[in-house]
Amino acid sequence: MDAIVKNFPSHTDVDGRPSQKEAEDAVRVLLRWAGDDPQREGLIDTPTRVVKAYKELFSGYDLAAEDVLGRTFEEVAGFDDIVLVKDIPFHSHCEHHMLPVVGHAHVAYLPEGRVLGLSKIARVVDIFGRRLQTQETMTAQIASAINETLRPRGVAVMIEAEHMCMAMRGVLKQGSTTLTTTFTGAFKTDAAEQARFMSMVRGFR
Numbered sequence: 001m002d003a004i005v006k007n008f009p010s011h012t013d014v015d016g017r018p019s020q021k022e023a024e025d026a027v028r029v030l031l032r033w034a035g036d037d038p039q040r041e042g043l044i045d046t047p048t049r050v051v052k053a054y055k056e057l058f059s060g061y062d063l064a065a066e067d068v069l070g071r072t073f074e075e076v077a078g079f080d081d082i083v084l085v086k087d088i089p090f091h092s093h094c095e096h097h098m099l100p101v102v103g104h105a106h107v108a109y110l111p112e113g114r115v116l117g118l119s120k121i122a123r124v125v126d127i128f129g130r131r132l133q134t135q136e137t138m139t140a141q142i143a144s145a146i147n148e149t150l151r152p153r154g155v156a157v158m159i160e161a162e163h164m165c166m167a168m169r170g171v172l173k174q175g176s177t178t179l180t181t182t183f184t185g186a187f188k189t190d191a192a193e194q195a196r197f198m199s200m201v202r203g204f205r
């Protein structure tokens, strides 16, 4: 689990990041490849806009989950039951086609005396979402990041998402949802805790 997060390069690990000009030239090549003319009026500023959008869409490479989660946590006495943040909307891009993946994450943990600020969970989802991903890896990375930093009794992550590479091309299956889960600690070993997570996610919508 640990290895999944650590082995995933953040941009600071990647040498020789191309210049903005090189990135814009690459977009012009793709426009020509698609069959259009990058010099026509409507497309003149497109490479600049695409590169700017990429900066935002892939900003997760510039951030580490540990920086968001921090190393100090709020101590709570007496509360050790499930903390669930559900229906966290996110968008990502699949690493196979660089097409959007749009969905929701449900993230729960069982505190061991310490809790996270709730907004931090949503920010961790964003950090891993704003990279090229597979849904399976992203699910495991969110669980691993929370597990490694907070050290709770267990973490449960479920992601439900639609992959545009399945909807817009290939098998053309619009509206199909892919569901992935990762469980650690008590959520992995205790079927009752896992069932409780599932019913809380599926329950009162």
Ligand SMILES: [Zn+2]
Pocket: 094, 095, 096, 097, 098, 099, 163, 165, 166
């Ligand atoms: Zn894909």
